[in-house]
Amino acid sequence: MPSRAFDDAGGFAEPFFLYHEDVDLSLRLRLAGGRLGVERRARVDHDYEFAKGPEKWRQLERNRWATVIRTYPGALLALLAPALLATEFALVPISLAGGWAGKKLLSWIDIARWLPRLLRERRQIQAGRQVPAREFARALTPDLGGAARLLVRGARPLAGLTLAV
Template sequence: MKTISAIIVNWNNKEAAAACVRSLQAQTGVDVEIIVCDNASTDGSVAHLRGLFPDIRIIQNSENLGFGPALNKGLAVAGGEHLIFLNNDLVLEPDCLRHLSAMLDSSSSLGGVVPKILYTNKTGVLNSFGVDVHYTGIACAHLLDAKDSPNIKSYETACGGIFMFPRSIYKATGGFDPDFFLYHEDHDLSWRIRLLGYRLETCSEAVMGHDYHFNKGVFKFYSSEKNRVMMLFKNYSLKTLLLITPALLAVEAAQWVHAATNGWFGLKLKSYYEIVAALPALLEKRKTVQATRVVSDRVIMGLHENRLQLSGIRHPWVENGLSPFLERYGERIRRWL
């Protein structure tokens, strides 16, 4: 029987984490190694989980490392043949991991398999089924808020969000970028997997529930935007970066307006300073990514969207100005890739 290592990152949400662990213990057809990486919770999470589940492995971090760096600590000690990372507010259907693992074993070209995720507080409504990625790096959950249906089929996606991958992929990629505290860490890993010539596909039979609430906090915008820029710099070729510069400048202008009118202007400035400070490390990472890639940006962009999609944010200027411009520009530059 296949052994799967499931790694949960927890921060101050002991009840949700316990529910996630219970759903992992109820999985059928697979052996599951459960690892919880706790990011210095102050709500008694570690004691609570140890009391309920004495047989699971808990890594107690002395500080909040963020999502990707905490996952890396779990991946480093995981013993499973297949690996999956989880938010603490996910609950898996009993056959979820079995379906993901079987699909992952079905083709050596698969680098990751993505579950269908439904809201726990909206019956039969999708939270995500893969991720749609704009060529400027902005990502939006695929089929967000759509009605679930048995007719929804599996497809190749540019980004996994939550996904299972084989140990060989972990060894080839090194896991998550340790400098991505939160947001885009999954996107960056998905991108690097694709650059190595592997596919990511969704699995409609594998289902999870998500207690999701859209976060409009300023830290999300700051962290997400900083990581998006660093991800693009690492993973696109120089030619592609030059081609998309006008589009990137348009998006940056929109981000500055949003920052100035939504209370994170100072954080936007801070993100630029931090990107510049990280430039030596970024250049080394970029060198590694570009030296090991076997897939062209023409292939990568084949799954990137031209039209901009934003979740939880609506503005006439974006919908009637920025998005149409980006769509037309994206259509034009693809012929030169």
């Protein structure tokens, strides 16, 4: 990515620190009319250990919601609200079973605290939007990873229909 495009998009959202900062940046670039792709020849060594402890889940969940609030166009957000809330409720038993329900709750508290700032950032991001909500939505996928995939396997066709609208 050219450094100018990175700078013009505002770079990584610093409050995110970890998790979703790359997704947030890519969605902001798309909103601004940028094109994203994959460099198939690129190689990266990622020294990563999945078991990071419960705090990881707090940051993942908080930053997932922050990304959605900041970047999804209003019409798309309204359309997806029922599915987003259903997914949120579906994650509660997963968080209980995984031992990170307390971190899930803290992520909600974080979002409530961050909401005034997120809404200010949202206004700024959406003011620079160059693509219609429908075009933005075409790049999204209803696929989920991890344990959530097992929970909603039968719901994937419905999620696809929601995005198609």
